[in-house]
Structure formats: structure tokens, C-alpha cells
Amino acid sequence: MANVIEMSGVAKTYQHFSLDHIDLTLPAGEIMGLVGVNGAGKSTTLRILMGLIAQDSGSVRVLGHALPDEQVAAKRDIGFASEDMRLYRHKDLQWHMGFMQSFFPTWDQSYAKHLAAKFDLALDQNLKGFSHGQRVKASLLLLLARRPGLLILDEPTTGLDPVARSEVIEELAEVLTDENRSVLFSSHNTHDVEQLSDTLTFLHDGRVLASENIEDFLDKWRCVRCKGDLAEGDLLPPNVAEMRRSGSLVNLKVDNFGEPSLQMLRDKGLEVVEVMRMTLEEIFIANVKRGRLQ
Structure with a gap:
């Protein structure tokens, strides 16, 4: 079977x-x-x-x-x-x-x-x-x-x-x-x-x-930490599920992560400081907040 x-x-x-x-x-x-x-x-x-x-x-x-x-x-x-x-x-x-x-x-x-x-x-x-x-x-x-x-x-x-x-x-x-x-x-x-x-x-x-x-x-998702001037209302790439400011840093949770994602962020004037893997719990919470997956 x-x-x-x-x-x-x-x-x-x-x-x-x-x-x-x-x-x-x-x-x-x-x-x-x-x-x-x-x-x-x-x-x-x-x-x-x-x-x-x-x-x-x-x-x-x-x-x-x-x-x-x-x-x-x-x-x-x-x-x-x-x-x-x-x-x-x-x-x-x-x-x-x-x-x-x-x-x-x-x-x-x-x-x-x-x-x-x-x-x-x-x-x-x-x-x-x-x-x-x-x-x-x-x-x-x-x-x-x-x-x-x-x-x-x-x-x-x-x-x-x-x-x-x-x-x-x-x-x-x-x-x-x-x-x-x-x-x-x-x-x-x-x-x-x-x-x-x-x-x-x-x-x-x-x-x-x-x-x-x-x-x-799990391999598709990353948390990307950036420096730069990005306001809450700024248009983000569609595969960014969540954005959160932490002092001078911007933390982005990104689906379907890859080099094109990084390039889109650089094109917006952001400096990528760190790229981290995410736990299933972090991904789960991001998607519940978003209400959909790409």
C-alpha cells in the first residue's frame, strides 16, 4: 500500500x-x-x-x-x-x-x-x-x-x-x-x-x-538581521513573513530564502549583518501571524 x-x-x-x-x-x-x-x-x-x-x-x-x-x-x-x-x-x-x-x-x-x-x-x-x-x-x-x-x-x-x-x-x-x-x-x-x-x-x-x-x-526559512532605514510601512519582498525592529537592527523572517532574497534587501539599502536558521516554533508563529504561506 x-x-x-x-x-x-x-x-x-x-x-x-x-x-x-x-x-x-x-x-x-x-x-x-x-x-x-x-x-x-x-x-x-x-x-x-x-x-x-x-x-x-x-x-x-x-x-x-x-x-x-x-x-x-x-x-x-x-x-x-x-x-x-x-x-x-x-x-x-x-x-x-x-x-x-x-x-x-x-x-x-x-x-x-x-x-x-x-x-x-x-x-x-x-x-x-x-x-x-x-x-x-x-x-x-x-x-x-x-x-x-x-x-x-x-x-x-x-x-x-x-x-x-x-x-x-x-x-x-x-x-x-x-x-x-x-x-x-x-x-x-x-x-x-x-x-x-x-x-x-x-x-x-x-x-x-x-x-x-x-x-x-526548515531549510527554506531564515531570520535575517539587517542595518538600515526601513519603516513599518515600507513595501517588503513578498517572501518576508515578519519584520521587527530591535534598536538599530531590523529582524526579518524570510520564506524561500536564497541569494535573490538577500539582493532584494540590499537593493532597499539594507546592510545584511547576520543570517540565522529558524526553529519550527519560530516559523509556526510567523505563519500564524501572516495567515498564509507563499
């Missing part, structure tokens, strides 16, 4: 929000980070992929199955986790593991016990006594031990303390060494995305702003 996820022209309209004709493709064996601020459309996109809601228009195929009509067949090999999932508070983790094993023939009991030890989770403790972070890790244990071919994760590290986040990210990174597994996860934490992803997709106001290899994407 070439692609585990294919969305074409997918739209969904609510009273105060619209998903605007989303095109999204996830090749088999890759991990994609779905990035956007709260309300960008990340959870709506994932719920359509899980058949929890139906798109108004457009086509959706997951693991070769058309959704929502063939969602039962698709879900046999999907592991889905979201921050609002609930476990049985008055049952212990061992009971949950047995419950999952009774449904899924792919359940890996030795791997489940490995994860319980790694996440420092007591098998005989009722989940009502678990902290939020422990419940998140328990949910991921029950998901990962099924060994699904496709993982769909909705904000998997939300609310975790730094140590718990590190443990979860480390385990997800280990899962991704298996080329037969694919992952789509949403996050507004760009550090997680930068650590894990092969590709990223930016969502903003229900639209896809960019979807490409993460290294290629």
Missing part, C-alpha cells in the same frame, strides 16, 4: 468553523505531525479519519478503505488516542490489558509489560488513583501493545510534565523505527513535531498552509 491516508477536497462545516477542502496524504511507514493552534481544525481532521464524524464533501481513504462507509474494516489496524479518552477508573491496568487482549489478536503481552515498567505504571492499581500523566501513559500502553499498523494520536503529550513527555516521545520514537508502521499525530507543541516527524502539515483556520518534508521546510 503506497499511502495509508488519502484525503482529497475534504470539507466539514459547523456554525462557527469550516474545514476548507483539505488535501492530505500520508505514505506508508512515515510519521506526520499535524500542527496548528487550538481551533485550527486538527481534531476535526482526525475525527473524520476515524469515522467519528462524516465529511460534508470530498473523499477519504484510510488503509485502503473508503470512509465513513468502510470504517469498521479500517479500524481493525488503527490505534487511536485523544486527550478526552476515558478508561475504567475502578479497574486496574492489568484488567484493562486483559480486556484489550480479548479483542485484538495482535496484542503483545510482553511489550505491554515492558511499557508498564518503562512508564512506571503499577499493574494492580485502580486507575482512579493514577495522575493525569499516568492515565495518558496507560492509554498509550493499551494502544501501542496492540501493534497497530497506523497510529492516529490527538495531542498525545497534552498535560504531561517534562519527564512524562520525554518518556512518551522516546517510546513513540522507538515505535517509529518499524518501517511497517505509520503515524499521524496532532500537536501545538512544535518541539515534539520537530523531534519525531518525517513530514509536517500546517493547519490554520481550517486550511492546509503547507505539507512537506520537515527538513526541506
Whole structure:
């Protein structure tokens, strides 16, 4: 199977929000980070992929199955986790593991016990006594031990303390060494995305702003520090996403960076002092402010 996820022209309209004709493709064996601020459309996109809601228009195929009509067949090999999932508070983790094993023939009991030890989770403790972070890790244990071919994760590290986040990210990174597994996860934490992803997709106001290899994407952007007389109202090259003054310096965040960009700035009488790479978080903020990508 070439692609585990294919969305074409997918739209969904609510009273105060619209998903605007989303095109999204996830090749088999890759991990994609779905990035956007709260309300960008990340959870709506994932719920359509899980058949929890139906798109108004457009086509959706997951693991070769058309959704929502063939969602039962698709879900046999999907592991889905979201921050609002609930476990049985008055049952212990061992009971949950047995419950999952009774449904899924792919359940890996030795791997489940490995994860319980790694996440420092007591098998005989009722989940009502678990902290939020422990419940998140328990949910991921029950998901990962099924060994699904496709993982769909909705904000998997939300609310975790730094140590718990590190443990979860480390385990997800280990899962991704298996080329037969694919992952789509949403996050507004760009550090997680930068650590894990092969590709990223930016969502903003229900639209896809960019979807490409993460290294290629990062390589296109630079922060350029200049000296010169440039006022707020001056016309800038179209690939300058943001301008900010800092004393006598002008800081510009530039997309599709290259020698032509530098020459355009010099033509405006600016002296280029320094050119710096940008983090994914800096690029993300610049594009949310701009509201579009070139």
C-alpha cells in the first residue's frame, strides 16, 4: 500500500468553523505531525479519519478503505488516542490489558509489560488513583501493545510534565523505527513535531498552509538581521513573513530564502549583518501571524 491516508477536497462545516477542502496524504511507514493552534481544525481532521464524524464533501481513504462507509474494516489496524479518552477508573491496568487482549489478536503481552515498567505504571492499581500523566501513559500502553499498523494520536503529550513527555516521545520514537508502521499525530507543541516527524502539515483556520518534508521546510526559512532605514510601512519582498525592529537592527523572517532574497534587501539599502536558521516554533508563529504561506 503506497499511502495509508488519502484525503482529497475534504470539507466539514459547523456554525462557527469550516474545514476548507483539505488535501492530505500520508505514505506508508512515515510519521506526520499535524500542527496548528487550538481551533485550527486538527481534531476535526482526525475525527473524520476515524469515522467519528462524516465529511460534508470530498473523499477519504484510510488503509485502503473508503470512509465513513468502510470504517469498521479500517479500524481493525488503527490505534487511536485523544486527550478526552476515558478508561475504567475502578479497574486496574492489568484488567484493562486483559480486556484489550480479548479483542485484538495482535496484542503483545510482553511489550505491554515492558511499557508498564518503562512508564512506571503499577499493574494492580485502580486507575482512579493514577495522575493525569499516568492515565495518558496507560492509554498509550493499551494502544501501542496492540501493534497497530497506523497510529492516529490527538495531542498525545497534552498535560504531561517534562519527564512524562520525554518518556512518551522516546517510546513513540522507538515505535517509529518499524518501517511497517505509520503515524499521524496532532500537536501545538512544535518541539515534539520537530523531534519525531518525517513530514509536517500546517493547519490554520481550517486550511492546509503547507505539507512537506520537515527538513526541506526548515531549510527554506531564515531570520535575517539587517542595518538600515526601513519603516513599518515600507513595501517588503513578498517572501518576508515578519519584520521587527530591535534598536538599530531590523529582524526579518524570510520564506524561500536564497541569494535573490538577500539582493532584494540590499537593493532597499539594507546592510545584511547576520543570517540565522529558524526553529519550527519560530516559523509556526510567523505563519500564524501572516495567515498564509507563499
